[in-house]
Amino acid sequence: MLASLLLPALLAVMLPTQAEPKTLRIGTGDWAPYVDQGRSDGGALARLISAVFAESGYRVEYFFHPWDRNVLMLQQGQLHAIMPYSCSPSRLNYGVCSDPLVRGEVVLFHRRDKAFDWQHVEDLLRYRIGTTLGYSYGPAFDEALQAGSLQVELSGKEETSFRLLELGRIDLHPQDRAVGYAMLRRLFPDGGSHITHHPRFLNKEPLRLLFRKDDPAAAELLHQFNAGLRRFAGRGDLQSLQQALNSGNADDWLPSAPSQAARE
Incomplete structure (x- = not known):
């Protein structure tokens, strides 16, 4: 009887265990x-x-x-x-x-009905730009942001900027291209067809x-x-x-x- 009780315990000690x-x-x-x-x-x-x-x-x-x-x-x-x-x-x-x-490829999103072109970050100074707290948009943009050169509307959620863009309360929203279009498809019934992006990369990293x-x-x-x-x-x-x-x-x-x- 004792041997039958000890055997399971002995096997438990001898058999290898798989660590969690x-x-x-x-x-x-x-x-x-x-x-x-x-x-x-x-x-x-x-x-x-x-x-x-x-x-x-x-x-x-x-x-x-x-x-x-x-x-x-x-x-x-x-x-x-x-x-x-x-x-x-x-x-x-x-x-x-x-x-x-x-x-990741960060681009500038804008409304299709508003003509927009740019070459350098200095070209963005006259635009209202929606940004997200805690987000980096590339060295040149971040430097201008820290210097206070840009007109920014800062928010805690990325979708806020797209809603402001849709309403015309901001002109631009920098966002990763893949993320931006995925977000537009989720936010708007028409997939945000009235919003597009400029082909020039703000940052590619x-x-x-x-x-x-x-x-x-x-x-x-x-x-x-x-x-x-x-x-x-x-x-x-x-x-x-x-x-x-x-x-x-x-x-x-x-x-x-x-x-x-x-x-x-």
Whole structure:
């Protein structure tokens, strides 16, 4: 009788146990098609990041906040990382950037019934521009913004600027091209057909995962993430994701599975 009671306990000690994956907390914002709070998987970039970390034994939980709150929570150590962010000079004061995930293309949206052209940021001084708190639009624009040269209407939500643009209360809204058109389709019954973008890029820059600066644990996570991301790039995932974003098919994109040789 004693032997029969001891056997299960002995087997439990002898058999290997599979460790539960460590959970990482990543802050983001509702920024479809890159990140989508309405999807259970978090959207295309969340699927990519989750898959990369999963190969290193981590699971990821995403927390949706305003962009400036994400930064504060990262600085306070409440989040392991935040995404997707451009690696602007001001962010290097508190963060360390991952290798590029995909390329973001910031353009200026305007109403179709109002003629608009520009060459340099100085050409924008006479326009009313809707911007979003915590957002970077590229070095030249950010510098003019910090200098107080631009007429800006600052808001906490990106959709606010599109609504103001639709009403004619602002003239321009800088926004990532893919995000802008996804937002217009969601906000307006006609898909925002009365709003378009100028073909000149305000900024063209990779989007990245941002980890906390001067934190050894964060540095190790960054090292593991970059190594995993290179594997996915080698399998063609980053190229296929960029193509899906450019064509409007990001919702259908899925990361590839590692080969049998890579798993062994």
